[in-house]
Amino acid sequence: MTVRGRTRLALSVLIGSLGLAACSTPAPLADDTPEGCIADFDADVDYYPTKTSVEHAENFSLRYEKSYQVLTIDEPFPGGSPVTYALVHCGAPTPSLTGDLADATVVTTPIDSLYAESTTHLPLLAQLDRLDVLSGVANASRVVNADVRKAIDVGDVVEYGSDTTLDVEQVVADAPDVVMSGGTNKPEYAALRKADVTVVANAEWLEASPLGRAEWLKVMAALTGEEAAAEKMFERIESGYHDVKDMVADAATVEVLTGNMWRGTWSVPGGASYQSRLLADAGATHPWADTDDTGSLSLSAEEVAAKASDIPLWLASTEWRTKDDVTSEDPRYAELAAMKSGQVWTIAEDVGPNGGNGYWERGVTRPDLVLADLAAIVHPDRLPGHDFQFYRQVGR
Template sequence: MLLGIAALVAFLAGCGDGARSAGSVAADDRGCISRFSPDVDYFPVKSTFTHARNVTITYHGSYEILTVNQPYPGGKPESYVLVRCGAPAPALTGALADAPRVEVPIRSLYSASTTHLPLLTDLGRAEVLTGVANAASVVDAGIRGRIADGKVVEYAGGGQIDVEKVVTAQPDVLMTGGTDTPQYPAIRRAGGTVLANAEWLEGDPLGRAEWIKVMAALTGDEEKAAKVFEQITTDYTAIAARARAAGGPPVRVLPGSMYQGTWYMPAGGSYVGKLLADAGAVYPWADSRDTGSLELSFEAVYARGGDAPVWLTDGEWTTIGEAVAADSRYGTLAAVRGGRVWSNTLAIGPGGGNDYWERGVTRPDLVLGDLVAILHPDAVPGHRFAFYRQLPA
């Protein structure tokens, strides 16, 4: 039994009469209330957010209010009422009267993004996952095994959500990937619950990782989520300190690559910009306060960053030669001529999914460790790379 539910069951079993004046209460193994008392706090372990800015949780005895401030770019805040199973439906007014309600802990979840998968596995809750948008993009071996066994189905093959399939399956929650789609209203009208996960709109790497607490609010694992996030924060902070202690000037790098003729450069205010700064790197656009990517021409990139000795690319090439074959202009970069080209494609799944975009999003400590090992190898001797590899010629 996982810590959040265990803590609740122990709490309910051990409460004195002063804490539950309405009489004896109890919970089953799932954490559902068998004898409700309005005087009991059914969420004895509460999550607080220290880095995430796009989400809040408030607690109200037998239910909690989860609010995603921006569920997708430009979207208005969305709130969800998470009610402890076995408790009566709360009487709410105003905007919350019509807010989606979810009985927690949930038993089934459809995931629109592979970034949700490490949140579940880190909580020990892989069995909750019953649907994924695209099975081929999944890297995690355990999840792929559940897909192969028919325990997890694909519901949006080819990028199009099969509304009928979702509605028929009736998962407790369909968790979005932080984007909007016309199919979501149809699912809601049919009685399904669509809940936004927009961790990708967080500008702080640790803010993205802290969304494990959102998943824990659904699975009832608040205590375990706090411990996981505390360890990630501790490790991230320690690695950043090693980078600072390495001494010397920041290492000049060139991040990103071109897609259809446009170089997508992480802005300084983005989570990638923050990772690079913490790794002891500098690049010409580090002072940009934008939080997304800058769309630049190759000529603009070359003029300001073409002489950087290290290129951190997100291209899918397996060799430097493939990169140059894709666009001969890459061959003019100093990092290409010097052979110092690193790609975040070390861990590619059988279906072509990249673990950097799955586990790396919510494990910034692992990403930062790779970056520091690239830029300051003496600071992390014996480092085992999780996502990055140096491309051969």
């Protein structure tokens, strides 16, 4: 239980022992008021001097009342119905929620503790300088961030699950302020909600645009009270992204091969997907760029070879470092033109000690860095001396 939670519990016990009824508007807590909370609530005061605007993301929205925010996730998981959260500034009374807000989940903010199901949530906290809020991760072995790994090693951050399951009993016992979902609909979430553990959906991966995914930084800011920091950080990301895009805007478009085989299937990005948008902004295209798919296309090796075997530049979604690594997985790769040209690039530059990969952890919220890597690969003359963050050339 958090410090704020223990304070609330102690107050409720004291009220009960005195035989007093709780009032809807809390009395001032004087010197015992937790840092960042309202000490003397005034219904006429706007407690959000900095307000976040959402410009690129399409799967969440934020609106402000004087003492709380309304966060709505339109699709918390594929096919899911919208969910709404009332993010109430600590020290303010719980508002009367009716109409569209009648079923809203109330969350007291800023939160003190968060259990993160996906490693993509970690950079959101890191960029806001609020890793102190992190108290649990679902799969410690996938963590790349060095500060988080240290916190795990000393027991400040616990592991509460795996890629497929969550330890409900552990989470309920630990009572974090929020469990942030990874954009799926695991059955454990219902059990957590039944036990009064708040689950906040994070479905950034359903955004079709790179900057839309990165803008979920503002959801974390709403939970942690770091709106001003999030606005500055996102402006930096947005500006960096457009700077790179402008650098290659007039360059000739280069065709690339993407993806690789995994369990008999070769996945390539659909033409309306997040990955296709990144490639287009980097001055690249691919053989399936004219499709309308927003996700990935699952193809056979033969289908890929028929349309792309002669493409001399390959961006693979794996961690190969040598040509032997490539052909040991599938000898057919040796026949690809990119293997003969030596232009095979993989996401092997930022790999954690236990199997995590910085591309999957950090790249989602830093599309400016991903785009710079891609542009430097496709148009090296436009970004000479580029310091690669995620991609690495096979054999380098």
